[in-house]
Amino acid sequence: DTEVTQTPKHLVMGMTNKKSLKCEQHMGHRAMYWYKQKAKKPPELMFVYSYEKLSINESVPSRFSPECPNSSLLNLHLHALQPEDSALYLCASSQDGGTGGTNEKLFFGSGTQLSVL
């Protein structure tokens, strides 16, 4: 199994809503990532979990809250988002995180296209 599965594929939410994005991988990878991608821009790193611990938070607003319940699952909890948060949210995993060599091979999920009204 070489897949990273993300749900939902599409999400429309209001600025007062609370929603969660989910990501799952069964490749035994120990690093999982959340990226945000706006149209015609490269992916921007938001969070990195390495061995189930948050290792990197790229100064993301607190309305985004990551959670890693176990080594296979990664969630992104959303609350009080703004219209400018509308983007494609990508989950990725790699064998390890931040150790160099071949470990940075990222495998991406299909993404969640989020629209904030």
Next chain:
Amino acid sequence: QKEVEQNSGPLSVPEGAIASLNCTYSDRVSQSFFWYRQYSGKSPELIMSIYSNGDKEDGRFTAQLNKASQYVSLLIRDSQPSDSATYLCAVNLYNNAGNMLTFGGGTRLMVKP
């Protein structure tokens, strides 16, 4: 100063031609280099990785790395319309947070029948 730079394109080539995509990076100690392909509305897909100077071939794709000049390129031979996509160069860079993969802005490739 951007850390990983690519020409945004679009790069337009006729079907059957060689498409050449280039990427430069700022960190001399980078060791790992990747090319991802991203179709419109889809997620990035890893197509090539390269770690040492020289060429690495995989089917119609050849990655070239020159660490002294700090550039990495991707050649696509016999380009097909299905190769039309945005190609993202990714380099592991060292910063305060450690060793992290950094993406270039991407080059949009258009292969015309």
